[in-house]
């Protein structure tokens with residue numbers, strides 16, 4: 001059987017993308033693992049399978065490089081949007097689909113003094129989590145992606161997709177700089193809201209949250225370029241989180257990482273060289289790929305939109321909102337060049353950590369999982385310890401927060417807001433809302449894989 005595929009990468013997190021809307025391709029874990037193998041296969045951190053969907057423009061099934069179905073992949077989602085646009089998928093304005101777009105439907109204001117009802121009947125993808133549910137309307141007209149960054153240029157270039165954790169919206173915007181061989185497009189996806197009380201805080205430097213994928217966030221004070229990400233990451237992934245595992249993100253302030261710029265340039269050059277070397281392959285296989293109706297070059301015709309991503313080529317200063325992150329990825333069982341859901345987790349953890357620092361939170365149950373992994377299983381998040389931190393978080397209520405994250409393979413940007421909702425039963429809850437992840441998602445080459 002011959003399987004046409006496209007290779008994509010988002011900040012160096014690379015994927016094999018397959019169009020399976022006709023449901024003719026059946027792969028098992030072993031076959032997917034072989035396709036992702038860097039020595040005997042195409043080579044990728046994961047596989048994106050695009051299927052058809054009744055409730056969204058497409059369904060994304062994400063598989064890790066080990067061949068097994070993974071959870072939400074942020075960069076994979078951005079690349080899937082790029083691939084979907086390229087194979088001609090466009091936003092369908094069906095009423096059933098519009099019902100599925102908001103993750104929650106109910107009441108919402110900025111005031112933080114509402115009471116809420118869930119409306120899971122109306123929203124087919126609503127999956128209540130344990131405990132009181134926070135519900136909120138996402139404006140159907142905007143689908144939640146528009147914020148002070150500006151609007152997507154065209155409704156046509158915005159797609160809904162069903163992923164492991166429910167429905168998302170993704171789209172493409174133009175970058176307003178030219179003269180570089182790098183993509184002029186920025187691909188953006190929205191993410192599910194995250195409740196503060198679902199973030200596990202081990203100590204001042206270690207947190208855990210699930211934002212569609214499970215993430216441990218470890219803030220480092222030492223030089224991040226020197227840390228053994230694979231061995232430390234693997235230790236935490238298995239010893240602290242067991243077989244189910246976790247993605248492990250090591251974080252430093254960007255300024256602490258003296259070599260990151262150099263490293264990043266080398267990697268970008270490698271990606272570019274690879275793509276150029278693969279030029280032949282593009283020609284050989286172009287007939288097997290469905291009609292290409294959107295490519296990165298089309299970005300030049302999107303017209304002027306507000307700049308999303310203005311730091312990269314101007315040289316970013318080591319300001320407080322700029323972090324450097326290296327991630328050990330579960331399912332790849334290695335360090336990857338970038339991790340999208342990891343960046344989102346880091347951005348929110350950074351916000352919480354600052355609030356805790358300003359509040360002089362005293363971590364009586366202090367543990368450092370990087371040294372004492374087993375012991376940390378006993379240290380659950382002590383809510384009372386952090387209750388003032390939650391109040392502290394309110395200071396920037398509803399302001400757009402932004403974190404720029406440099407990873408070894410490139411830069412990503414995360415935006416979010418901090419909101420307050422009255423819980424159905426008792427007191428108020430802090431919720432991180434309007435979360436977006438943006439950055440490059442580039443087509444690398446097309447090919448045909450034979451099994």
Ligand SMILES: NC(CCC[C@H](N)C(=O)O)C(=O)O
Pocket residue numbers: 013045064069070071072073074075076213214246247329330331332338339340341342
């Ligand atoms: N490895 C994952 C999820 C994929 C993360 C990723 N590369 C991203 O960009 O978010 C898993 O734990 O299943």
